[in-house]
Amino acid sequence: MATAELAGKHLVLGMTGGIACYKIAELTRLLVKAGATVQVVMTEAATQFITPVTMQALSGRPVYTSQWDARVPNNMAHIDLSREADAIVIAPASTDFLAKLAHGMADDLLATLCVARECPLLVVPAMNRQMWANPATQRNVAQLRADGVETLGPDSGPQACGEVGDGRMLEPEAVYEAIASFFAPKVLAGRRVLLTAGPTFEPIDPVRGITNRSSGKMGFALARAAQQAGADVHLVAGPVALDTPWGVFREDVQTAQQMHDAVMRAVPDYDIFIAVAAVADWRVDHASDHKIKKTADHRLPSFTFVENPDILAAVARLPHPPFCVGFAAESGDLDVHGEEKRARKNVPLLIGNLGPLTFGRDDNEVVLFEASGQKKLPRADKQALASTLIAEIAKRLPDTSLIS
Numbered sequence: 001m002a003t004a005e006l007a008g009k010h011l012v013l014g015m016t017g018g019i020a021c022y023k024i025a026e027l028t029r030l031l032v033k034a035g036a037t038v039q040v041v042m043t044e045a046a047t048q049f050i051t052p053v054t055m056q057a058l059s060g061r062p063v064y065t066s067q068w069d070a071r072v073p074n075n076m077a078h079i080d081l082s083r084e085a086d087a088i089v090i091a092p093a094s095t096d097f098l099a100k101l102a103h104g105m106a107d108d109l110l111a112t113l114c115v116a117r118e119c120p121l122l123v124v125p126a127m128n129r130q131m132w133a134n135p136a137t138q139r140n141v142a143q144l145r146a147d148g149v150e151t152l153g154p155d156s157g158p159q160a161c162g163e164v165g166d167g168r169m170l171e172p173e174a175v176y177e178a179i180a181s182f183f184a185p186k187v188l189a190g191r192r193v194l195l196t197a198g199p200t201f202e203p204i205d206p207v208r209g210i211t212n213r214s215s216g217k218m219g220f221a222l223a224r225a226a227q228q229a230g231a232d233v234h235l236v237a238g239p240v241a242l243d244t245p246w247g248v249f250r251e252d253v254q255t256a257q258q259m260h261d262a263v264m265r266a267v268p269d270y271d272i273f274i275a276v277a278a279v280a281d282w283r284v285d286h287a288s289d290h291k292i293k294k295t296a297d298h299r300l301p302s303f304t305f306v307e308n309p310d311i312l313a314a315v316a317r318l319p320h321p322p323f324c325v326g327f328a329a330e331s332g333d334l335d336v337h338g339e340e341k342r343a344r345k346n347v348p349l350l351i352g353n354l355g356p357l358t359f360g361r362d363d364n365e366v367v368l369f370e371a372s373g374q375k376k377l378p379r380a381d382k383q384a385l386a387s388t389l390i391a392e393i394a395k396r397l398p399d400t401s402l403i404s
């Protein structure tokens, strides 16, 4: 999550009756941490599962539960609360509440403010698998989708009742990601983005190998930002300890050759390629298939290296290449090496930074290199920078890469 990425957003978080209410405490914390203001409104049933006191403490605002709340001077809570909101998020959304929404009922504060709203409505269903599968629920959900209501989830897996199936609520982090994604400008709507990220690992023998200090954070942040911008995203990742960004298809590889093969297989289906991986330039020729042991006479092993394929250059050389973006981490003379590397790899855009210093850090400072010149971007955390870079890439896309 980028610092304050939801700053200025005001959400009405509507809670209805369900055991998943306990997860909304964590969701509220995530939303508040991202800078959103959160007005919690609970149905009577929701207050049976978690108290308004808990939700007030986490949101920092008094919770509303009744249409007849005397704190609202004009006694029109259903109008006042919905007018201030950038979106209403119903989480958890119970079977009963989905039915009410689908039929436009307005028999409590939360249902009434949904009917009276002018802003988007997002629902996060949470229920037993049979309740979810019930034809009436499915009809109601289809109706809500047809009415322009966004449905987030549900997930599949073990349920509070002990059964297993579809209907459980998305985890709070996934709901957060979906909300953040909902608000992001859709500058890559309809585009398909292929990325590489992280280091590669080149084996010496079954237990040893050569790798580098790339954390993968910048590539994963770009994959997340591209997904949020509306793109279909395929991330080919070297060995990293990072969670897959929400909504992104991830393919794990170890070696440069595997990364090359995965990219070349996928690339015909993509119209943007962003090479963020720190690919090992060389690999050990004929890595041993057994652990290399020390010898009694202390003889040191020696290795011959062979060059790995240059993935970015190979993609840029294709007869109909996608829009290619390279990265370069340099330890000095970025101005010279950045432009030289962009021209050598024959890509329209290369993003350069002063390398090893940024590995593993959460922020970065980069320079854009293109044929027409250079542009320096201010230091920012990697997720905020990723959104800026995705916007910069979107501005440069040729019309010919539009998907038919």
Ligand code: CTP
Pocket (backbone or CB within 6 Å): 196, 256, 275, 276, 277, 278, 279, 280, 281, 308, 309, 310, 311, 312, 313, 325, 326, 327, 328, 329, 341
């Ligand atoms: N790259 C790649 N495949 C490689 C090497 C690099 O796709 N085998 C991509 C990287 O993902 C990055 C760009 O090329 O987008 C530049 O990577 P870098 O390692 O800086 O370039 P090299 O060509 O390896 O140059 P250097 O001699 O500076 O290491």
